[in-house]
Amino acid sequence: xxxxxxxxxxxxxxxxxxxxxxxxxxxxxxxxxxxxxxxxxxxxxxxxxxxxxxxxxxxxxxxxxxxxxxxxxxxxxxxxxxxxxxxxxxxxxxxxxxxxxxxxxxxxxxxxxxxxxxxxxxxxxxxxxxxxxxxxxxxxxxxxxxxxxxxxxxxxxxx
Numbered sequence: 001x002x003x004x005x006x007x008x009x010x011x012x013x014x015x016x017x018x019x020x021x022x023x024x025x026x027x028x029x030x031x032x033x034x035x036x037x038x039x040x041x042x043x044x045x046x047x048x049x050x051x052x053x054x055x056x057x058x059x060x061x062x063x064x065x066x067x068x069x070x071x072x073x074x075x076x077x078x079x080x081x082x083x084x085x086x087x088x089x090x091x092x093x094x095x096x097x098x099x100x101x102x103x104x105x106x107x108x109x110x111x112x113x114x115x116x117x118x119x120x121x122x123x124x125x126x127x128x129x130x131x132x133x134x135x136x137x138x139x140x141x142x143x144x145x146x147x148x149x150x151x152x153x154x155x156x157x158x159x
Contacts, residue, residue, distance in 0.1 A: 069136060
């Protein structure tokens with residue numbers, strides 16, 4: 001009864017540029033939602049605060065490893081929190097309505113971000129002698145099978 005993943009409503013074949021982990025997860029959870037997001041490219045009605053938060057934390061943590069890769073000192077928590085705030089502002093600008101978990105708001109998430117970044121920074125400082133950063137956001141694209149299947153595209157956060 002459901003629409004095949006690589007078919008439009010009219011049954012015309014669709015070609016995807018690539019598949020990603022998030023795309024595969026979306027399809028696994030709900031083929032119809034995958035179709036709306038990746039084939040029809042329908043706009044999202046809401047933005048989950050967890051997505052904006054995770055993306056903003058990710059960008060801030062990336063600054064720690066960029067500094068390590070360049071041989072510079074680890075940024076202080078205050079600097080990382082400024083990076084988080086800039087990333088958060090960018091993540092929510094022009095987006096649909098933001099949805100928060102019960103009892104959560106942007107200020108509570110910023111406070112949580114400060115604690116998270118401070119803890120991660122301290123963890124890196126304590127363990128940096130044992131690890132070496134080789135690459136950040138390393139992109140890979142490969143095919144699992146011959147034929148018409150789109151390639152898999154991946155991004156490794158830290159190598």
